[in-house]
Amino acid sequence: MGFIDTDIHERVSYEQLLPYLEQPWRRYITDCHWMQEKHMPYTQPAVAGVDRADAQLPDGRPAGSDLGFMQEQLLDSNGHEYGILTGALDPSPSSMHGWYEMATALASAYNDWQIEHWLEKDSRLYGSVHIAAQDPAAAVQEIERVGDHPKMVQILLPIDDILWGDPFYHPIFEAAEKHQLMIGMHHNEPPIYYGKWPRYFIEWHTLIPTAHMNQVTNMIFSGVFEKFPGLKLMMIEGGFTYVPFLMRKMDQQYTDLRHEVPWVKRMPSDTIRDHLCFTTQPLEELKKWELLQIIEQMGSDQIISFSTDYPHWDYDSPERALPPRLDEALKRKLFSENARQFYPKLRRGGKTDGKSSRSYG
């Protein structure tokens, strides 16, 4: 059985981006020591910060920064068929609270680096288009530039303090649809505590799914999927156990309050089943019957896709994270078929559809 891992974090250093940056952007890093703003008041309090302690490189470089090491520790040892790269949120151009020009330059540099050092070096790895979404026109230009790359499968949008369903951002979805790119949303610094931070990391980490719920609710009631019927949304690293609740709540609200959002024409739970997919990690420890019950309540076994979140500390093992003795047919869906159905470019195995013969990077 092939295994498609829908969340792998490759890591860049700012220094590695320099060759892909024009001036003046380069000198803001080399001379002026630009660093991406970060707001979390705590560290990720695992043995080695945000990373698995055994994923740090022997030479001291951070986890996720070396393809060879990742191949050995993750891709070869787990028998990955494909892995989807989602970046390490540093830089996270769409999360910058200003200076969108710099963000746009960083996004392009990141995409070129990702294509050259990962996508074109290992046939199993697929990528995410990084953009500076705060400037939709510039974001569309970047999608036009690299979106046809046969191994770019989605556009990455961070979940922090912008709700992306707003019509202001719809040009991004239009460009995504045009290039057969899906949207992948991954939290960065979600303001789950009234716009600020809870007192403890354990609270923030417990409540990440609430930030995901904000985005799902916003995308659906903004009518994004009626307007872009070819678009799909992968919710990454929020798990899926919240989905049965959200489906029922949204359906009930829609039944009562449809008149406020008359552009929404379907029951939200149907839209979720047709347009969304949820990566598994970080999995709660579920018994088999609990997992099956949640799937039944979702009304579909086709909208969950296994992810490891390698190399982060809350990595889920493909062998150990799900309850034992699941049916083979269900395992095949969770571990590969659902992701393959979700991403059109994966179905083509990274080959172009014949429309494009450009070179990238």
Added chain:
Amino acid sequence: MEKVVAHTDDLAPGEMMEAEFDGRPVVICRASDGDFHAFTNLCPHQGAPLSKGQLCGAPEPTDEIGTYNYKNEGNILRCPWHGREFNIKDSGRMLANERQKLREYKLSVEELSVADGNIILYK
């Protein structure tokens, strides 16, 4: 069966190393008091290699909200992945859930000299 898995001078207090016994991976830990303890080297949660984690201390449970009493330096084995804590001086018991323990191996030390000895696992 029994097997020499390490030497006492391989480990200082607060250090650990991986070894193999009866075809299985084990982690040999040296506690802060100098004693040796051996456990299965697979975390009971998702199977991470515990020897890649850390022997450290941990804040002990307290009734005082906002107070951190960091204790047991060198005796708490923290998993390299999700960071679960196991007390090697308390049969490998998990701090957050007393009902779970690491599998502990029987161990003896055979003195060879003042500075060195054989660490022997047996069953």
